[in-house]
Amino acid sequence: MDRTEQLARLEDSNEVWDVIVIGGGATGLATALDATTRGYRTVLLEQADFAEGTSSKSTKLIHGGVRYLRNGEIGLVRESLRERGRLLRNAAGLVEPLAFVVPAYRWHERIFYGTGLALYDRLAGDLGIGRTGHLGAAETRRRAPNLRKRGLHGSTLYWDAQFDDAALALAMARTAVAHGAVVLNHVRVTGLVKENGRVGGVEAKTRFRGREFLVKGRVVVNATGVFTDEIRRFDEPEAEESVRPSQGIHLVLDQRFLGGRTAVMIPKTEDGRVLFLIPWKDRLLLGTTDTEGVEVALHPRPLAEEIDYLIRHAGGYLEARPTHDDIRAIFAGLRPLAKPPQAKAGGQSTSSLSRSHVLYSSESGLVTMTGGKWTTCRQMGEEAVDRAAEVGGLPLRPSRTADLTLLVPEEGGPSEAIDPDLPYQRHQIDRAVREEMAMTLGDVLCRRTRCAFLDEKATSRCAPKVAARMAELLGRDERWIEEELDSFESAL
Numbered sequence: 001m002d003r004t005e006q007l008a009r010l011e012d013s014n015e016v017w018d019v020i021v022i023g024g025g026a027t028g029l030a031t032a033l034d035a036t037t038r039g040y041r042t043v044l045l046e047q048a049d050f051a052e053g054t055s056s057k058s059t060k061l062i063h064g065g066v067r068y069l070r071n072g073e074i075g076l077v078r079e080s081l082r083e084r085g086r087l088l089r090n091a092a093g094l095v096e097p098l099a100f101v102v103p104a105y106r107w108h109e110r111i112f113y114g115t116g117l118a119l120y121d122r123l124a125g126d127l128g129i130g131r132t133g134h135l136g137a138a139e140t141r142r143r144a145p146n147l148r149k150r151g152l153h154g155s156t157l158y159w160d161a162q163f164d165d166a167a168l169a170l171a172m173a174r175t176a177v178a179h180g181a182v183v184l185n186h187v188r189v190t191g192l193v194k195e196n197g198r199v200g201g202v203e204a205k206t207r208f209r210g211r212e213f214l215v216k217g218r219v220v221v222n223a224t225g226v227f228t229d230e231i232r233r234f235d236e237p238e239a240e241e242s243v244r245p246s247q248g249i250h251l252v253l254d255q256r257f258l259g260g261r262t263a264v265m266i267p268k269t270e271d272g273r274v275l276f277l278i279p280w281k282d283r284l285l286l287g288t289t290d291t292e293g294v295e296v297a298l299h300p301r302p303l304a305e306e307i308d309y310l311i312r313h314a315g316g317y318l319e320a321r322p323t324h325d326d327i328r329a330i331f332a333g334l335r336p337l338a339k340p341p342q343a344k345a346g347g348q349s350t351s352s353l354s355r356s357h358v359l360y361s362s363e364s365g366l367v368t369m370t371g372g373k374w375t376t377c378r379q380m381g382e383e384a385v386d387r388a389a390e391v392g393g394l395p396l397r398p399s400r401t402a403d404l405t406l407l408v409p410e411e412g413g414p415s416e417a418i419d420p421d422l423p424y425q426r427h428q429i430d431r432a433v434r435e436e437m438a439m440t441l442g443d444v445l446c447r448r449t450r451c452a453f454l455d456e457k458a459t460s461r462c463a464p465k466v467a468a469r470m471a472e473l474l475g476r477d478e479r480w481i482e483e484e485l486d487s488f489e490s491a492l
């Protein structure tokens with residue numbers, strides 16, 4: 001992916017694209033990929049980096065959603081399990097099966113969870129990953145050695161899948177570009193262009209040099225997650241609120257607090273939430289929380305009470321209990337909890353409460369897709385493009401993404417490690433800048449590699465060296481290095 005080449009394709013302001021997508025998270029990337037592979041001329045603009053919003057801060061599970069099963073939302077679980085199967089096939093190497101145990105500390109829990117999870121298995125049908133089953137206490141402890149021994153009756157074993165969210169986002173961007181789309185990070189949409197009451201394009205500005213573009217298109221899709229209403233208000237200044245953020249944080253700990261390669265799912269903590277302990281890149285991810293009433297932000301801040309909550313609750317299920325000093329990294333993301341606005345004359349609203357994503361179009365033709373989850377983003381992209389084609393009067397063509405293989409780069413050979421405590425190497429910085437549109441230190445340390453998500457101290461240690469190498473590749477000076485280091489450290 002060559003950023004200069006991509007930018008050059010936006011130069012001609014008389015050109016009319018078929019589909020313009022605003023937002024480069026899971027939803028926007030899936031939409032752009034769906035549109036371009038149907039043969040629509042497609043542009044995607046992301047104000048920050050790909051997945052820099054919510055999409056790099058997920059629990060990193062591709063899952064049917066055991067929680068939805070508990071709520072009786074069978075259709076949603078079935079849809080998610082079908083998409084899970086497709087992602088395992090289409091993004092092989094990026095999405096992998098993961099075994100979970102649900103520990104039982106009361107005798108009836110094994111029967112209760114076993115029955116529910118057997119149904120989960122059946123709903124997956126041919127796309128099932130592995131058999132659900134009962135494990136005794138000894139086998140449970142063999143799989144999750146640090147699980148609390150006292151009172152453990154056994155567990156239910158089931159299967160889901162896990163992934164690296166930022167890497168999958170990049171694979172979608174890469175694949176969309178390979179199919180002819182223009183996909184750009186660090187280009188912000190600053191307004192909508194309207195002609196005769198219809199949305200006919202966007203005004204956009206690059207982040208670093210402030211270059212401005214007018215991009216015309218037959219239809220514009222708003223896929224901006226928790227920022228959805230900002231874009232809607234370019235269209236309808238009085239638009240009511242349609243998305244509310246709910247914050248979820250994760251703590252990253254040493255893998256010894258889990259002890260094995262099997263994840264643990266606590267389906268109901270004492271206050272009724274789900275808690276995951278997941279092995280990820282030789283660390284343990286512990287999450288998550290659900291905090292409403294927070295501000296919309298690209299880099300939300302974890303609250304002290306969220307950190308305390310996770311440490312306290314995880315401790316209750318573990319032999320060796322983590323303390324605050326054991327935290328290697330913390331990340332916070334905002335769920336775009338969506339409610340569709342009332343449909344006005346000319347607009348359409350097709351959501352229902354049982355669905356996790358919402359899709360609607362305004363009177364002037366702005367298509368908005370929000371809510372949902374990483375697991376179902378392909379389906380969301382397909383639905384958004386179906387609607388966009390209808391609204392933009394594009395020739396109707398079927399989606400091709402259900403069987404589309406995503407492009408994953410080859411692993412480079414070994415080179416110098418960037419830090420002894422981090423599993424990344426120098427050649428990965430070079431590839432990030434040369435081939436993956438990394439422009440900032442955060443792009444490299446948070447998303448092309450996951451250094452800052454694995455170990456904040458080690459990341460701070462290697463940041464000057466990484467910034468210096470990036471400056472060399474990007475032709476930047478000492479001042480750029482200092483500014484990048486300052487802004488990166490203040491975001492940590």
Ligand SMILES: Cc1cc2nc3c(=O)[nH]c(=O)nc-3n(C[C@H](O)[C@H](O)[C@H](O)COP(=O)(O)OP(=O)(O)OC[C@H]3O[C@@H](n4cnc5c(N)ncnc54)[C@H](O)[C@@H]3O)c2cc1C
Nearest residue numbers: 023025026027047053054055059061189225248373374375
């Ligand atoms: C704590 C947590 C855990 C989760 N865990 C899972 C999980 O394990 N599995 C799962 O399937 N799902 C999970 N999810 C849900 C999933 O992460 C989200 O549904 C998904 O990432 C949302 O993607 P999005 O593209 O809609 O939003 P975002 O990723 O936020 O993308 C929106 C993008 O729009 C950009 N943007 C905003 N304004 C503009 C503008 N003016 N111009 C250009 N660009 C703009 C933003 O910069 C942003 O990058 C989790 C969510 C949270 C919060």
